[in-house]
Amino acid sequence: MKFGVSVLSQINKITVLGSGIMGHGIAQISAMNGYDVVLRDIEEKFLDNAMSKIRWSLDKMVEKNKINKQESDKIHGRIRPVVDLKEALQDTDLLIEAVPEDLKLKKKVYSEVDQFAQEKTIYSSNTSTLPISEISQLTNRPSRFIGLHFFNPPQLMKLVEVIPGVNTDKSTVDLGIDFVKSLSKVPIVCNKDVPGFIVNRIFIPLVHEAAYSLENDGKTMTEIDSAVKYKLFLPMGIFELADYTGLDVVHKATIEMYSRDKKVVNPHPKIEQLFSSGKLGKKSGEGFYSYVDENYERVPLSEEEARRYDPIRILSVAINNAAWLISNGVCTREDVELALKIGMGLKRELFEIGRENGFKKIVSTLSELQEKNGSFYTPDPYLKTISS
């Protein structure tokens, strides 16, 4: 049990539903911070795979002297892989659901969870794009339901977006915030339950803009990705990051966001094509790029290649969507900057990169794109105020 944060005296045992990229990482960091964790999936083989990924990650941390071997074994031992849902939910204080992004599937999962969860269990979802208010309505406790959105890899990324739904009560929000802090992570509260919350409203559209650049600008994937890395200061190229995140995740997030708000993203068909042909990125061995195996692996990018491409289109969309978040009171400019820094590893402030490139140029790039491709690109009023 984690001591020191009073509201957390309520939480000893955590159940993570879903052992994929996010689920296993969330289970690991919860165990690293002293919680007893049950990791639940529908088949033993998924859990075996997840437990070996946790072992890999812990070994990396031992190698880098972040923890010692003894601690690593203790942490691993604190995570119990379980297939039976009733057993997994027994006596649990906090449920963290990280199953695939499909509302029908979530509905099925929560109707089963409702049968077995005790009254005391607080529900949370790691959904990346589905509205928390909608998911909470599928359960028997919408007031004790909260969004806790982690970032990949959860073991390394410090950000957790905390998203209250319309029915979430204040004590559940407070508990969510304190829980995130107890994991040595930084909570950023998303004031409105909007599609994509904060970071995905910026990340997901960038994958599509990069695909438009690839189609129209006569550049290679590594030239675009190198420019994203060396001129927009993200630690990974955007195609690289999409592959790393999973094209299934990117595709489903796109569908969910676009179906609710056309102002979030201008979908490029390439993402759906990759998804439909089973090219899911790193996890399937091929996405935008090809990979040797499932282990952590980077795409070689260079400053030389970066010089061949001006990523103004990609930057303009990122800034425009960030401006939308500010204009619509979802979060402050400071929160957007912090979220991008600790959720995507952005090394410089986004609006500072925008200022250096020129807000007038950004607004005119968006206006040209709007003329050709429609209102998704309409410059946000906030940009007009800072560019004048």
Ligand code: 3HC
């Ligand atoms: N556990 C432990 N160690 C890990 C790890 C893990 N899960 N993953 C990677 N590492 C290790 C690597 O193996 C490497 O070790 P090595 O030096 O022995 O090779 C070390 O971390 C550093 O890796 P890199 O050399 O590749 O260095 P970076 O400085 O680039 O750091 C990174 C890696 C933290 C992944 C960084 O590239 C990054 O921040 N990338 C962007 C990630 C991002 O944007 N995430 C958010 C995506 S959106 C999202 O998740 C939301 C969802 O809803 C879609």
